[in-house]
Amino acid sequence: MNLHGKSLLELKQLVIEKKISEKELNQYFLKRIRKFNPKLNAFITVLENNQLGIPYGAKDMFCTKGIRTTAASKVLDNFVPPYESTVTKKLQEAGMSVLGKTNMDAWAHGASTETSDYGVSKNPWDNKRYPGGSSGGSAAAISAYLVPAAIGTDTGGSIRHPSAWCGVIGLKPTYGRVSRYGVIAMGSSWDCPGPMTLNVEDNAYLLKQIAGKDKYDATSSSIAVQDYTNEIKKNKKFKIGIAESYFAGIDDQIKKHVYKSIDVLKKLGHAVKPIKLLPPKYSISVYTILQRAEVSSNLGRYDGIRYGNDRNFFGQEAKRRIMLGTYTLSYGYYDAFYKNAQKVRSIIIENFKSVFKDVDLIVGPNTPVTALNIGEFEKYPFYGELMDQLNEPASTAGIPDLSIPVGLDSNNLPIGFQIMGNYFEEANILNLAYQFEKETDFFGVIKKGINNYKD
Amino acid sequence: MDKYIPVIGLEIHVELKTKSKMFCQCTADYFGKEPNTNTCPVCLGMPGALPVPNKKAIEWTALIGRALACKINRVSKFDRKHYFYPDLPKGYQISQYDQPIAIRGSLKITKSVPVHPAGGIKTFRITRVHLEEDTGKLLHVGSDTLVDFNRSGVPLVEIVTEPDFDNTEDVKVFLEELHTIIRYLGVSDADMEKGSMRMEPNISVKKITSTKKQDTNISQNSNDQQRFRTQLRQGYDGRASQYDKLPNYKVEVKNINSFNYVKKAIDYEIERQVDLLENGETPMQETRGYDEKKGITYSQRSKEEAHDYRYFPEPDIPPMTFSKEYIEAINIPELPQEKVNKYVRLGLKINDAFIITRDKVLNDRFEKIILKIKQQDNVKVTDVSNFIINKKETASLTEEELYRKIKEFRKPKEIDEKEFDTSIKRLIEVNKKAVEDYKKGKVNALMFLVGQVMREMKGKADPKLVKDKLIQILNSKS
Numbered sequence: 001m002n003l004h005g006k007s008l009l010e011l012k013q014l015v016i017e018k019k020i021s022e023k024e025l026n027q028y029f030l031k032r033i034r035k036f037n038p039k040l041n042a043f044i045t046v047l048e049n050n051q052l053g054i055p056y057g058a059k060d061m062f063c064t065k066g067i068r069t070t071a072a073s074k075v076l077d078n079f080v081p082p083y084e085s086t087v088t089k090k091l092q093e094a095g096m097s098v099l100g101k102t103n104m105d106a107w108a109h110g111a112s113t114e115t116s117d118y119g120v121s122k123n124p125w126d127n128k129r130y131p132g133g134s135s136g137g138s139a140a141a142i143s144a145y146l147v148p149a150a151i152g153t154d155t156g157g158s159i160r161h162p163s164a165w166c167g168v169i170g171l172k173p174t175y176g177r178v179s180r181y182g183v184i185a186m187g188s189s190w191d192c193p194g195p196m197t198l199n200v201e202d203n204a205y206l207l208k209q210i211a212g213k214d215k216y217d218a219t220s221s222s223i224a225v226q227d228y229t230n231e232i233k234k235n236k237k238f239k240i241g242i243a244e245s246y247f248a249g250i251d252d253q254i255k256k257h258v259y260k261s262i263d264v265l266k267k268l269g270h271a272v273k274p275i276k277l278l279p280p281k282y283s284i285s286v287y288t289i290l291q292r293a294e295v296s297s298n299l300g301r302y303d304g305i306r307y308g309n310d311r312n313f314f315g316q317e318a319k320r321r322i323m324l325g326t327y328t329l330s331y332g333y334y335d336a337f338y339k340n341a342q343k344v345r346s347i348i349i350e351n352f353k354s355v356f357k358d359v360d361l362i363v364g365p366n367t368p369v370t371a372l373n374i375g376e377f378e379k380y381p382f383y384g385e386l387m388d389q390l391n392e393p394a395s396t397a398g399i400p401d402l403s404i405p406v407g408l409d410s411n412n413l414p415i416g417f418q419i420m421g422n423y424f425e426e427a428n429i430l431n432l433a434y435q436f437e438k439e440t441d442f443f444g445v446i447k448k449g450i451n452n453y454k455d
Numbered sequence: 456m457d458k459y460i461p462v463i464g465l466e467i468h469v470e471l472k473t474k475s476k477m478f479c480q481c482t483a484d485y486f487g488k489e490p491n492t493n494t495c496p497v498c499l500g501m502p503g504a505l506p507v508p509n510k511k512a513i514e515w516t517a518l519i520g521r522a523l524a525c526k527i528n529r530v531s532k533f534d535r536k537h538y539f540y541p542d543l544p545k546g547y548q549i550s551q552y553d554q555p556i557a558i559r560g561s562l563k564i565t566k567s568v569p570v571h572p573a574g575g576i577k578t579f580r581i582t583r584v585h586l587e588e589d590t591g592k593l594l595h596v597g598s599d600t601l602v603d604f605n606r607s608g609v610p611l612v613e614i615v616t617e618p619d620f621d622n623t624e625d626v627k628v629f630l631e632e633l634h635t636i637i638r639y640l641g642v643s644d645a646d647m648e649k650g651s652m653r654m655e656p657n658i659s660v661k662k663i664t665s666t667k668k669q670d671t672n673i674s675q676n677s678n679d680q681q682r683f684r685t686q687l688r689q690g691y692d693g694r695a696s697q698y699d700k701l702p703n704y705k706v707e708v709k710n711i712n713s714f715n716y717v718k719k720a721i722d723y724e725i726e727r728q729v730d731l732l733e734n735g736e737t738p739m740q741e742t743r744g745y746d747e748k749k750g751i752t753y754s755q756r757s758k759e760e761a762h763d764y765r766y767f768p769e770p771d772i773p774p775m776t777f778s779k780e781y782i783e784a785i786n787i788p789e790l791p792q793e794k795v796n797k798y799v800r801l802g803l804k805i806n807d808a809f810i811i812t813r814d815k816v817l818n819d820r821f822e823k824i825i826l827k828i829k830q831q832d833n834v835k836v837t838d839v840s841n842f843i844i845n846k847k848e849t850a851s852l853t854e855e856e857l858y859r860k861i862k863e864f865r866k867p868k869e870i871d872e873k874e875f876d877t878s879i880k881r882l883i884e885v886n887k888k889a890v891e892d893y894k895k896g897k898v899n900a901l902m903f904l905v906g907q908v909m910r911e912m913k914g915k916a917d918p919k920l921v922k923d924k925l926i927q928i929l930n931s932k933s
Contacts, residue, residue, distance in 0.1 A: 062503075063503045081502070081503070180505060185502075185771075189770035215507065217505050217507070293767060300547060303546060305602075329537075334765075338767055
């Protein structure tokens, strides 16, 4: 049977109908991983003997019982968790299994995977380019169809950014919608695990599996989980907002495709109106201060006493963040940095809340540029923040945000489009994306990506 | 010592005896367990593990706060306190910084033998009561240091007082009273040998400038409330509690686990600091340890090495809000001080009332027995306290058995009337002076005679009966 390009739910159906065994399914993807991964370096660990379950890729940030989990840092080179993260456990219960742990920026610090101690992942569209990050391995793996779906984590764009650059669909859910238990902490008040898929329905399906209150995560929400796979099929018309401030300094080709996509939405009968949102640059400052403060705290436990490798194994970027975070939390600086940043964070939250009184969803470009060449990272000390600037406002506020592909630029590189929604209204976001998919099939981007990697 | 006055504040740590640890499901009862068998990803601080607060521990901290007359903050939160130590698995301790569960309370201490000029009751202010997690333990085996995380994450309450103490006797009585209260609340064993109650005094001494001895008692300090507020605005951790009158340094003595050692450590410190001041030096602001064997304190960490804990709000735990109803519904059991007052009203001497309230188990026994008293039994509440306090051999009896024994004791004795009369008459003859004194109106003389008769009768007679009989005879003679 030709499995190439089949969606997660299609594969699941084939297994249910016994048209294919789980073993065959795993072997099919293992074969593809063996063939393409040496070039793409999308995985840190591959479970060669996996035979059961519908396979998926999990970012190496999720603790998997008995399976090495590194966060792409040599500090945890030989760390084998004695427990399972809530997300991977829930997926296990849904009949899925981790086929591989995907590459990422070390500790999720970055937007390129270049900070990984296990080598940079390659963008499947152009192997000289970054896949984006930090969940770059997950995005690359599904874009080249090495797994039918993957799970990433998003702190300031780490799902949405690589999804845009690799031309796949990536959702950062509302903060607290998906449990963080067992996800190696980066910025604790920002981290959101979320699904990365090849179509909207798969995304809705995975979200439904992993969302919900978790007694092991005090910040997880008890708001009821919706049946997203049903919700997306409802015929809904939305009021959609567009903020001019999100178009400043954006590549012209990206702008063009975004406007074209907005026209599609209008054509679908949605009302589009301009709104005023604070410029994303404020979120960059807030994010930079608060996230690094949390990073400096979260990485303190890797003091060389309990885990394999000592602090010398921290890379440049992690050290930079630890130092910045330690500085901003220090006595005498706390008020100027951390406290002020918290105040601005509140203002940004209020800004979104008031806008969502007026519109249901907000759309705009997802990244300022398409995938950059490997090596360009070096040129910008705040490269990650620059790349993530359009994603960080949603992270700052904790609202859900989805990235979908809406075309290719002149270099044949995918262009991302983001849809932000109000708190816990993932269903609306996915509904709009589903309508868009039905109407445009994402202009063939996803199919083209997969077809670049034939069996 | 008359030129200087000690300024002492206390920090007390109490481990709560909740079923599970503060942020995970592991049992909080770690004592005596094989090292590292009472752990999980959360209390080991494993990558990805998250803390989920124990509701009971929060409730009990609020209860301690209420028992110490504190204000319960309507909004409280946890913070991360950062420092590196091998027994701290996350590199930070989850604690509370600027919004502790309870603030601004006080504790009165009563002394059976008042030594303070102000009398037997003194009030000491409580700065705050907050909740945090305990750390693991280091074991030094030969040249190796091993870490045991069984204790890691056990709920720990920290109680901080204002620097209101000026003598170690008060400190000791205060700590004993606090210990008793904690035990009455049933929230901790407060067993010092097991380390479930640990104490850290902060000590400095100041020169007395005026001739009149300054008093740190709250009632004599009108600016206290304002200071309190200022101090709370500033935070609490030493940098902040700079009362204008306080010395410009303080010495903290860490982790002492006996009231006597606290007293000895403070006494030693006062002497050491006065000596330094006499030599024109200022004692160093530092943390010291107490060597029980040598009876001395020794330097552990100086101000230069002081920690910057880089506190910030714990992002893994949402802030807590306490409704007015919740706070009002906190049920404080009858505390030892109220019991002392109650027993005094029931006829106990204050000393006995004090003794009978010191130990919760003993007191429960007392309360149960006095409930058994029936009017016809002729048993008094004081009989029960006397038996419990003075007749240690009755400790093994059940409450029922002990009450029977007390009843037996109270039963009017069958005594030989003749023998009784003879004794009284004989003693009146022998103690002529006492008889005369009595006739002159000295009541004590009568009591002396009663005592003599009782001795003669080997305690078999009812003292009241003896007294009545004596009065009858003596009055008829005149």
